[in-house]
Amino acid sequence: MIQFDNVGLRYGDGPEVLRDVTFTLPSGSFHFLTGASGAGKSSLMRLMYLGLRPTRGTLSIFGRALDEISRRELPAIRRQIGVVFQNFRLLDHLSAIDNVALPLRLSGVHEVDIRSHVTELLDWVGLGAYLDALPATLSGGQQQRIAIARSVINRPRLLLADEPTGNVDDTIGTRLLYLFEELNKLGTTVVIATHSETMIARFAHPRLHLDSGQLRLLPALEAKG
């Protein structure tokens, strides 16, 4: 599904924030991505959703080396990746429902199918009453749930979530993690960056751990309950 080979990344002339990163994510796997603040979690995510190119090393996605994918093929590949950005990146001028509908529209899904589909998902994340609200009028946790709904609406092959439960209480956080697990059972490969020990402990999944730019694969913590 995703393979990194000796990947290095630096921003401009800065130091390497990721060094010699090598790992493979099998199709249908579920990983947490952990590490201290500034360790490079978001940067690694950025490489995986093709928002940046590695400065060295090779990266392949969906079984194809990035260097061999032409620019014209990239949009179709990106549409199969769902991303929850650390800072949500919702479109301020669009209502909740239109924000969530965006990936469907980009994929050319028919308008008549969009509304029921999006409404159902927003209901599920507890925002059924805020369909037409603009992001600016919503709380941080509500915005985060819109971002999550947007990332899963078209059932991506790969789901990358950067701190998806940072702004919600444990109950909602757990509910959202179940949503990701549901998706994972349907075949989606999932990577979730998080600082939350509770989540890591409650959901037993292996961890990708970043420590000063270097990555180690750690086994799952024993599930508690």
Next chain:
Amino acid sequence: MTRSRDLPLARDASARFLAWLIALTVFLGTLAWTASAVLADWATVWERGLTGSLTIQLTPDLSGMGAAGADGADAATFERRVTAVLAVLSAEPGIDAVHRLDDAETASLLDPWLDAGMLEELPLPALLDVTVADAGSLDLVGLERRLTMADPGTTLDTHQAWLSDLRDIVQAAQWLALTVMLLVGGAGLIAVVFAVRAGLAIHHHVIELLHLMGATDLYLARQFQSHVLHLSVRGAVAGLVSALAVMGLLYWFAVPSTQGLLPTLVISPVMVAGMVAVPMVVCLLASLTARWIVLRSVSILP
């Protein structure tokens, strides 16, 4: 759920400004086109009127002027000369009719330059207005030679000098109109370029996000293109309506006062084509420019 645009372009300040500029472009472009078409039509009318006719002037002999009692004899000699010239003309194939202007008509032609008192004292030239049946078959050089042979005091005016001046003037005016259209059109397109660039800069984050979510370059370009097309159509309609209003006003106020001086105005297919084509071409160019600028700019995204 209404289909809202992914990019909030309509809120940009550049939107209103662009519509105004497009309106101005179409306004000036349509006027320039129509003016140029009217001039071309007039030139044809004038040319047709002039190539179908010749003027022959027979100057009286001025040497005997003032000699008392010579008037009657002079007049008789002059008439003989006119008759000789008329004979040459009637033998000429390709000539339809010859009309000799009487003294009153001749005097009215000179009226703007000479006052009535002077006219009484001057011997007037004989002016022969010749209608040519078929301008092509008439042997102008031969005719001129035969006329001079019959009477050295004739001059043949084929209006060629005046015609070529007229053509030059019309051509210069048309070049001017074309230059105006190009300049205004160029300014309009530059405005589109800047408006789109501003839009790209303002919505840079949204564009980047859409790109990451898998929007194709063409999808992004179309958002701008349809936005610019929408503005252009609004501007073009306003510009065309204003141009039509101005032309209407000019027509109602200017035409009666120039009656007789200028040929009648006819709305020709060329003018109508221009009124349709100028706004359409402006809108098309504007939207294609927008598309091109966006495609060029987003092609550098990762």
